[in-house]
Amino acid sequence: MTHRAIVVDQMKCNGCQICEIHCSRIKEGKVWPEASRIQIFPFFPGLDIVVVCQQCENPSCVDVCPTDAFFRDEETAAISIDSEKCIGCGACAEACPLGAIFFHPENGKAVKCDLCGGYPECVKRCPENALEYRMTPFDATANPSEIAQNMKKKLVIVE
Amino acid sequence: MGFAGKKLCIDLGNEKSTITPLSPDDARPLIGGKGYAAEMLLENTKPGIDPLGAENVIILATGPITATRIPATGRMCFVTKSPLTNTYNDSHVGGHFASEMKHAGYDYIMIKGKSETPVYIYIKDEDIQIRDATSLWGKDSFAAEEAIKNLHNDRRIRVASIGPAGENSVRFACVNIDLYRQAARGGVGAVMGSKNLKAIAIKGSGFIEIHDVDTFDKYVKECYKAIEEDEGLYTMKRWGTGRSVIWSSYTSLYPTRNYQSSTFEGAEKLAGEEMERKIWIKRKACFGCPIHCGHLAVIRGDSKYAGAVVEGLEYETTALLGANCGVDNLEAVTYANMLCDKLGLDTLSAGGTIAWAMECYEKGLITDKETDGLKLEFGNEEALIEMIRAIAYRKGLGDMLAEGTRRASEKIGGREFAMHVKGLELPGWAIRAAPSMGLAYATADRGGCHQRAWPISFDLGSETPDGKIVERFAPHGKAYPTKYQQDITASLYSLIACDFATGTIGVDRYIALLNAATGWDYDREEFMKTGERIWNLIRIYNIREGLRKEDDSLPDRIHTDPLPEGPAKGRKLSSEDFGIMLREYYEVRGWDENGVPRAETLQRLGLAGKSF
Numbered sequence: 001m002t003h004r005a006i007v008v009d010q011m012k013c014n015g016c017q018i019c020e021i022h023c024s025r026i027k028e029g030k031v032w033p034e035a036s037r038i039q040i041f042p043f044f045p046g047l048d049i050v051v052v053c054q055q056c057e058n059p060s061c062v063d064v065c066p067t068d069a070f071f072r073d074e075e076t077a078a079i080s081i082d083s084e085k086c087i088g089c090g091a092c093a094e095a096c097p098l099g100a101i102f103f104h105p106e107n108g109k110a111v112k113c114d115l116c117g118g119y120p121e122c123v124k125r126c127p128e129n130a131l132e133y134r135m136t137p138f139d140a141t142a143n144p145s146e147i148a149q150n151m152k153k154k155l156v157i158v159e
Numbered sequence: 160m161g162f163a164g165k166k167l168c169i170d171l172g173n174e175k176s177t178i179t180p181l182s183p184d185d186a187r188p189l190i191g192g193k194g195y196a197a198e199m200l201l202e203n204t205k206p207g208i209d210p211l212g213a214e215n216v217i218i219l220a221t222g223p224i225t226a227t228r229i230p231a232t233g234r235m236c237f238v239t240k241s242p243l244t245n246t247y248n249d250s251h252v253g254g255h256f257a258s259e260m261k262h263a264g265y266d267y268i269m270i271k272g273k274s275e276t277p278v279y280i281y282i283k284d285e286d287i288q289i290r291d292a293t294s295l296w297g298k299d300s301f302a303a304e305e306a307i308k309n310l311h312n313d314r315r316i317r318v319a320s321i322g323p324a325g326e327n328s329v330r331f332a333c334v335n336i337d338l339y340r341q342a343a344r345g346g347v348g349a350v351m352g353s354k355n356l357k358a359i360a361i362k363g364s365g366f367i368e369i370h371d372v373d374t375f376d377k378y379v380k381e382c383y384k385a386i387e388e389d390e391g392l393y394t395m396k397r398w399g400t401g402r403s404v405i406w407s408s409y410t411s412l413y414p415t416r417n418y419q420s421s422t423f424e425g426a427e428k429l430a431g432e433e434m435e436r437k438i439w440i441k442r443k444a445c446f447g448c449p450i451h452c453g454h455l456a457v458i459r460g461d462s463k464y465a466g467a468v469v470e471g472l473e474y475e476t477t478a479l480l481g482a483n484c485g486v487d488n489l490e491a492v493t494y495a496n497m498l499c500d501k502l503g504l505d506t507l508s509a510g511g512t513i514a515w516a517m518e519c520y521e522k523g524l525i526t527d528k529e530t531d532g533l534k535l536e537f538g539n540e541e542a543l544i545e546m547i548r549a550i551a552y553r554k555g556l557g558d559m560l561a562e563g564t565r566r567a568s569e570k571i572g573g574r575e576f577a578m579h580v581k582g583l584e585l586p587g588w589a590i591r592a593a594p595s596m597g598l599a600y601a602t603a604d605r606g607g608c609h610q611r612a613w614p615i616s617f618d619l620g621s622e623t624p625d626g627k628i629v630e631r632f633a634p635h636g637k638a639y640p641t642k643y644q645q646d647i648t649a650s651l652y653s654l655i656a657c658d659f660a661t662g663t664i665g666v667d668r669y670i671a672l673l674n675a676a677t678g679w680d681y682d683r684e685e686f687m688k689t690g691e692r693i694w695n696l697i698r699i700y701n702i703r704e705g706l707r708k709e710d711d712s713l714p715d716r717i718h719t720d721p722l723p724e725g726p727a728k729g730r731k732l733s734s735e736d737f738g739i740m741l742r743e744y745y746e747v748r749g750w751d752e753n754g755v756p757r758a759e760t761l762q763r764l765g766l767a768g769k770s771f
Contacts, residue, residue, distance in 0.1 A: 014451045016444035021228050031228050032366035041314040044305055045468040046338055046455045105364035127449040156459055157468060
């Protein structure tokens with residue numbers, strides 16, 4: 001199955017958190033970065049790594065869920081979570097190579113990007129056009145720290 | 160609403176922390192941010208205390224619109240009694256600490272007392288810990304921030320830390336946030352160091368309630384539209400503050416070789432355009448800001464400075480570490496900038512102090528004996544870099560320079576060219592080509608600062624707030640525009656807004672947003688008056704701390720040495736002309752001839768009963 005996801009150009013991200021602001025507005029009705037489904041992780045020396053679900057074709061999060069709370073949206077192919085079923089055990093977050101599953105700051109349940117039904121708000125709002133909603137045949141493999149290390153290597157930044 | 164609703168007070172002496180509710184009604188007469196923090200400083204410190212003693216406090220202040228989605232509201236300020244000026248100091252900084260602090264639930268964090276051993280404060284919502292920092296002491300700011308993030312295994316913690324300069328009580332040590340953002344001016348870092356406080360780390364999981372979301376959203380939308388459409392902001396988005404370098408030098412505003420000149424022949428090499436070509440790899444922004452004026456600079460290739468990474472350079476840094484020290488090598492200035500951030504020094508005061516020392520060296524007041532053979536001449540980039548290290552660690556001559564230009568010049572002479580006001584080294588906008596700026600520096604509430612008023616535009620022909628055009632080099636008519644800007648800035652800094660958005664968003668929109676966020680009913684008149692109230696409140700504090708009329712003054716060089724080149728060649732600002740400006744200023748302020756607010760002025764502003 002081909003799928004679409006939010007693909008990030010990490011070098012374009014300036015760390016402004018506007019994606020987080022709007023994600024939480026859409027999902028929670030307020031500016032609440034900790035409840036955002038897309039999050040930016042700052043890495044030395046000044047890199048901002050955006051973490052958002054890549055909607056993998058072979059998602060490890062789905063396999064490990066003890067309550068079968070995950071399902072794939074028929075319309076968008078987004079992997080979504082049935083919050084009724086989620087018990088907040090964290091197995092999915094542990095299994096995700098990218099770390100793109102977060103915990104809701106209030107109820108502790110797993111939350112993740114569901115592509116806003118095919119019209120992702122963060123993509124629309126990013127002032128740097130660092131986010132793109134398009135088809136991607138790749139599963140997530142690296143974690144944010146590895147992405148940052150890789151960028152540093154390319155930039156020939158030695159610590 | 161708008162506010163997070165809590166104040167946190169941490170006493171490092173007895174390791175106790177108290178959380179008290181903050182009522183927006185209490186904050187209202189001073190808005191919040193800088194204004195309310197100034198009152199906290201006034202009330203929580205005794206007169207005449209040693210800024211580096213345990214009795215001093217540091218207040219971390221956010222405003223009622225911080226951490227909302229209004230563009231460019233990621234800023235906060237550190238308010239304390241400055242070890243550089245011995246008066247009021249608020250040092251503003253962007254980045255992501257302010258929003259995190261409000262998400263953790265605090266509008267204000269006040270730190271008092273002194274710890275016996277090195278500590279850092281870790282705050283996660285209501286979990287407040289004072290933790291051992293013995294292993295962090297001695298580390299540079301970058302390493303300290305990384306160590307804390309690793310220790311708590313959380314990349315999203317925000318850290319405000321000091322470097323070795325703060326630990327060693329360098330009087331212009333800064334506080335570092337998000338690696339490259341600094342609450343730089345006035346020595347807040349030294350105050351932190353004197354408390355044995357290495358860092359404050361914070362993580363918040365909450366959100367800020369808005370009183371009237373619909374109205375709020377409507378105005379936020381307008382802000383975004385205005386920012387997108389403002390062509391003047393294009394250059395700010397593209398080149399940041401570096402956009403002003405060439406213009407400034409061309410207009411004789413760019414301090415060069417310790418203010419001997421205001422035109423720098425190497426300005427083009429330090430301009431934003433040049434940085435874009437040579438060193439910038441990506442942009443950097445504060446919380447929620449679509450202007451994103453920051454840039455990450457990396458020196459690559461076979462340069463001897465290769466590997467240097469820093470956010471910037473800002474205009475002010477190019478002026479003080481670059482032109483003012485006569486250095487036009489962009490890579491060297493970038494490296495010097497990084498070193499200042501890393502070791503925890505204010506790039507402005509560091510540049511100002513080193514430039515003064517360079518002139519002393521060339522005039523023989525400092526000799527090879529003091530510099531240990533270092534050729535401390537203008538243009539010597541190696542000497543600049545060496546002196547930054549020497550100051551941060553107080554080694555050799557650096558020990559004296561770490562006291563700042565004023566104290567150093569009182570010791571060895573060279574006072575007539577010690578470029579400071581009240582002890583705070585002057586920033587990167589020269590005076591003789593725009594005399595109004597001299598008045599702004601002389602009367603700024605924290606000493607030589609360009610961020611309280613920037614009346615240069617009026618001198619260059621813009622219409623003043625009262626609809627007049629002033630004559631550029633004449634002393635008359637300069638007082639009111641300066642006062643107006645100071646008042647409005649005091650209010651805007653209590654929101655806390657950012658200078659780079661205020662022109663585009665406009666005061667009226669800010670007031671509408673403030674009202675929508677808090678449920679207040681501020682109008683423009685009250686907003687202006689509040690600014691004036693804040694300004695006078697700080698004046699009261701400063702007078703209490705010993706400020707006299709003589710302190711509202713400029714360095715002799717401005718009065719005696721004519722500009723040697725550029726479009727304002729031959730210009731100086733005579734003491735007589737400056738005297739006229741200052742007299743007019745006291746008058747429009749409602750202060751007596753000694754610069755003390757008159758009883759009726761305080762009465763009018765609701766400050767009667769505040770004692771000096």
